[in-house]
Amino acid sequence: MKGPVVIVIAVVAALVGYFAAGAINKPAEMKAAAPAAKKAEPAKASGxxxxxxxxxxxxxxxxxxxxxxxxxxxxxxxxxxxxxxxxxxxxxxxxxxxxxxxxxxxxxxxxxxxxxxxxxxxxxxxxxxxxxxxxxxxxxxxxxxxxDGQGFMVSTKLGVKSAKELSGAAVCIQAGTTTELNLADYFRFNNLKYKSVVFDTSDQSVKGFESGRCDVLTSDQSQLYALRTKLADPTKAVVLPEIISKEPxxxxxxxxxxxxxxxxxxxxxxxxxxxxxxxxxxxxxxxxxxxxxxxxxxxxxxxxxxxxxxxxxxxxxxxxxxxxxxxxxxxxxxxxxxxxxxxxxxxxxxxxxxxxxxxxxx
The missing domain is CATH 3.40.190.10 (Periplasmic binding protein-like II)
Incomplete structure (x- = not known):
């Protein structure tokens, strides 16, 4: 008889514990319930x-x-x-x-x-x-x-009418620009050789070009027209017709x-x-x-x-x-x-x- 009595007592204790726990935890669960979700609003910029x-x-x-x-x-x-x-x-x-x-x-x-x-x-x-x-x-x-688009400016005494005639030329370029990569791509694709002469500013590039350190000055075409105005004699330089890149x-x-x-x-x-x-x-x-x-x-x-x-x-x-x-x-x-x-x-x-x-x- 002892065995069945023990089992019954254990089952009753478990049921009491279960319902007691539910009664105790229910308010907590109600408190923890998330509020009704609000309609999402667009994110606002910080301004x-x-x-x-x-x-x-x-x-x-x-x-x-x-x-x-x-x-x-x-x-x-x-x-x-x-x-x-x-x-x-x-x-x-x-x-x-x-x-x-x-x-x-x-x-x-x-x-x-x-x-x-x-x-x-x-x-x-x-x-x-x-x-x-x-x-x-x-x-x-x-x-x-x-x-805009990248182009080339050359000295008129060079007698060049196309960028494809520039193999072996020394080219003035400005550091930190897309110009360097475009130049390398263009000359490599057309099997042309060149020597780059790099400057930090556009003014330095113009001086390098004018002093003869390079045969060609390359930059966005709009910049070439602008830089040509800085030459002592702008008529001694010409912008070639080729545009080799897109420069928005x-x-x-x-x-x-x-x-x-x-x-x-x-x-x-x-x-x-x-x-x-x-x-x-x-x-x-x-x-x-x-x-x-x-x-x-x-x-x-x-x-x-x-x-x-x-x-x-x-x-x-x-x-x-x-x-x-x-x-x-x-x-x-x-x-x-x-x-x-x-x-x-x-x-x-x-x-x-x-x-x-x-x-x-x-």
Whole structure:
């Protein structure tokens, strides 16, 4: 009889323990229950750069050490150029004044470090958008402000009419640029030999070319036209017809701040859209009364496009009114009436035979 009694007692004890544990733990389980899930919301950008720029009251812009037409200081240290105007447009959009910019001259080797470290807020320095730069440096390219391609400039006394006649030539190149790799690819593919003469800055490259240290100077074609103006006698150098690469140039910002990325990207887009819509620095005020919905969205008269960027709705109107549309910026700095005398070419609007095109502001 002892065995069955023990078994019954054990079973009863187990049941009592089970229900007691449930009674004790139930309130705890109820407390631990997760609250009802809320509908997911889009992640919000930190806006750190915008806040910092507003706090400083000035935009820090990285530019070249001096490239006529794109970023160069005059005798009074006033900067001008296509790249300079991109920064001035961003300053107008963000701070309300295109003059609130601090320009920091940087070599090709220095430019990315300066942006990564936070020394500058935006890099607008004839910089090519490439896969490696976009994916491995912690940077974002905000669009294309100038479509370019690498070319060659030679002394007229060399008597060369094609890049394929340059085998054995000494070539001046600038360190830290896509130029070096493109040059190696082109000469290897065409079974040509060359000797590279490397310099840190574009000014040094020009001096090396002019002094005879090299037979050829290679760079983006726009830069070659700009650098030719620095020669004692520009007529003694000619730019060869070949273009050996694609060099889409544009402004760059740090990754991790989507709001700032959007501000720079859409300011550039606004300048291009303004040209297409016929909005310019001279008529921006009168165009605010336009009934065209696209114009109204750009100028902020019937939309909150600026608010979506964390800016006032007159952000684009300020940029266009103070700096001009893309056409005005191009012609003023590198166009037919300048020493560079560069035709619009592929940088003309898509509707006028070029490939310049911006997403719509809507």
């Amino acid at each position: 750190g750069t915008l806040a910092a720029v507003k706090a400083k009251g000035v935009l820090s812009c990285g530019v070249s050490t001096g490239l006529p037409g794109f970023s160069a200081p005059d005798k009074s240290n006033k900067w001008s150029g296509l790249d300079v105007d991109v920064c001035r447009a961003v300053a107008a959009a963000v701070l309300g004044s295109a003059d609130k910019v601090k320009f920091t001259p940087l070599t090709a080797k220095e430019r990315f470090t300066a942006l990564q470290s936070g020394e500058i807020d935006i890099l607008s320095r004839n910089t090519t958008w490439t896969h490696t730069r976009d994916t491995s440096l912690g940077l974002n390219f905000a669009g294309v402000s100038y479509y 140039l544009g402004p760059v910002v740090r990754q991790g701040d989507d709001q700032w990325f959007n501000i720079v990207k859409w300011t550039l887009n606004a300048l291009i859209n303004a040209e297409e819509l016929g909005i310019n620095a001279g008529n921006v005020a009168s165009m605010k009364s336009s009934k065209n919905p696209s114009v109204q969205r750009v100028l902020g008269t019937a939309s909150d496009m600026g608010k979506k960027l964390g800016l006032g709705n007159d952000w684009a109107a300020n940029a266009i009114g103070q700096v001009g549309n893309y056409s005005e910026i191009f012609e003023r700095n590198v166009g037919k009436g300048t020493p560079l005398n560069i035709a619009r070419g592929v940088n003309a609007l898509w509707s006028k035979g070029g490939i310049m095109y911006a997403p719509p502001i809507r």
